[in-house]
Amino acid sequence: MRITNQREIILEELRKLKTHPTADELYDVVKKRLPRISIATIYRNLERLSEEGMIHKLEYGGRQKRFDGDMRPHCHVFCVKCGRVSDVETKNDVNIMDMVLDSKGFKIFEGGVQFEGLCPLCQKGDDCETLQ
């Protein structure tokens, strides 16, 4: 994988964020440093970086994918109303993979716990900007 200026900055900015941004949210951030970057470059790099195991692609809780630069194992909650994602701190004494009794022929190589709920903003009832 060739190291381009765009790729470096995308990774760098994603790692700075703890918000699990969508592609376009990250685009807005990266544009400040690379005003001529294309949204297609953002998408292509996020895809590539997740294939290479350098970032996580989060595909739950709404229609926009979200991305996470933190590769330490951890769990997420997502807000069923606005789609925001947050890390969740959990007890670490359960090995999820050991829970499987019958995988129906699937070769399982990852397992994780995910939570659903309401984010602090949506709990207040006010409409939360980021809808879905």
Added chain:
Amino acid sequence: MRITNQREIILEELRKLKTHPTADELYDVVKKRLPRISIATIYRNLERLSEEGMIHKLEYGGRQKRFDGDMRPHCHVFCVKCGRVSDVETKNDVNIMDMVLDSKGFKIFEGGVQFEGLCPLCQKGDDCETLQ
């Protein structure tokens, strides 16, 4: 919620399937009984039924949502290559909700374990019809 012919048949056919179909897969099945039904009706009813807690909307990997008529608590695996979803039989001695130490202000009301892997067809290396 008004009981229409369409709504009844959509629910009935979804409950028969163990494949966690996408909206258009279910559309193909329902069309055999209601040839004039619209895909919009499928989407509207699946959304409505999941709001009412009568079915589950699955938003894992892949771009298409999948739906499940089986409301008994259980876990899923999804194939990272073709997007197929299958039930997984698991040990039942862990209460996922008790694992939370810090929910970062989110009000959590659901938690579940989900697995990633390769389905039997994709393991064989052949290309699996249902791509994503």
Added chain:
DNA sequence: ATTGGTGCAAATGCTTTGCATAAAG
């Protein structure tokens, strides 16, 4: 009679792609 649901087609919105140009190794 009233309200909610349906079918159709058009619109939306996130994501991907084709292609000519530019940059990396």
Added chain:
DNA sequence: CTTTATGCAAAGCATTTGCACCAAT
């Protein structure tokens, strides 16, 4: 010099919506 990545615009595709008509209560 060769290969891979970029920017731009256009295309793709799942899903949603506006609207006139229809059906359930």
